[in-house]
Amino acid sequence: MNRLKETINHYCKGYLLVRLQGFSPERFLNLCMANQIEIWDLRYREKGYEFYIALEGFRKVRPLVRKASVRLKILERYGLPFFLHRNRRRKMYAAGITCFFLLLFVMSQFIWNITLEGNYRFTDDMLLHYLNKQEIRYGVRRSAIDCEALEEGIRTAYPEIIWVSARISGTRLMIKIKENEVIASIPVKDDTPCNLIADKDGIVTSIVVRRGKARVKAGDTVTRGQILVSGIIPIYNDAAELVNHQYVCADADIQAETRDTYDEFISRWTTQRVDTGRTRYGISVRALQYSAVFLMPSFQDHKWEFVKENRQVILMGDFYLPLWITQMKGREYETYERFLTMAELEQKKNDIHQFKMQNLLKKGVQIMTNSVRIEDNSFGWQVIGEFVIDEPIGIRQNLNQISNQAEETETTG
């Protein structure tokens, strides 16, 4: 590290490669050491000694040269002062370098990249849309962003976000979010009087009633719309006479064995895709709203599939530039129609059946039996599957709705 620092220092201040000849070179070297003149890479050559000396030191060396009766000859000049002197007449060169740094400086004053972290429920698009409404978008001035106000704004706009950290690093705005994982409010329990009715046909396998009066028992066959648990509880007196009804919201866990079927069509034809082996490469450059695509044209009417990889140009670290480069790789392909083989049909059938089964299992039901068969019709094949499942049944039916319906029937009658 020190060595690198020294090298940069020497380059900035300028240094020389010098040949030393004369009567007592050792004396000159000792005098330089005593006067703290920096000399390095000292080598013995046939014609004398060669060494590097800092420009600053070389200016002080004249009296020592005389004292030691030696001669110095400059062989090479290195460093920034000499470079600038050599190129002093190249005005456009200087202007170019100045423009480069000026452009870099101007570019560094704007935001060219926004990253969002920690958002699961709120998508990037939602948050970017919010930021856009707050006038925070690509190309906005860095100084125009008040990170604290932005944090507060996000927290206010989205109460489910409990912690926000906004930070500007280089030309990048980094927003870190922590969402509330606990439910913000407890759902209000609906206690309006209701029945539980069957939403499917099936055979009840178990029933546990928490509230209401059970109308079915385990082993009963139920049809869709049948009342399973009634929300009307009759109240009897000691003489077993009905005196009143109590209306409650029926609540129960009812498991029933139901049937679930599906029917999917598979065509006899399938579209086969074959790569021809020909590829095309291209590049697309986008700067702000302007873009240019460099891609070799294909003179024939063929189908191409392109894979694109989009990257934003980063100068260093977090210094993002408003320049996006997309690499494109195209593969030519052809398609043709052919008959589906029996093996492929079997595979498709199995895939469909597995997919349906996975969907059912995701719901948390228990599959008792399952079967699948293929039927041939004139257009293709029909995959027919059937599952016997043990699943919870019963949906609410408000008692008010029933009484209203009853009233309506009476009036129309």
Add this chain to the structure above:
Amino acid sequence: MFEQLKVSAAENFKLPKDVVLGEVLVSFIGRYNVVIENYRGILIYDDKTVKLQAKHCKLTIHGRRLHIEYYNHDEMKITGQIQSMEFGD
């Protein structure tokens, strides 16, 4: 008198002699590098010999393609194929 006192103090109190007495300190790094500290000046230098003046002695390094990488008031680094080193008065 004062010098003798310093020598005995350094020996008795086990002080580093290069610091207290200004003795030359020679550190070899393998066969091709040597760093010499506490030297006074260069007496002879060519690609086969480097002769240095230390406080109490003279130090000669023999070798081939000897090259002084850097030197200043405190230390000097010599690189090259070092063959021998000798001390003289």
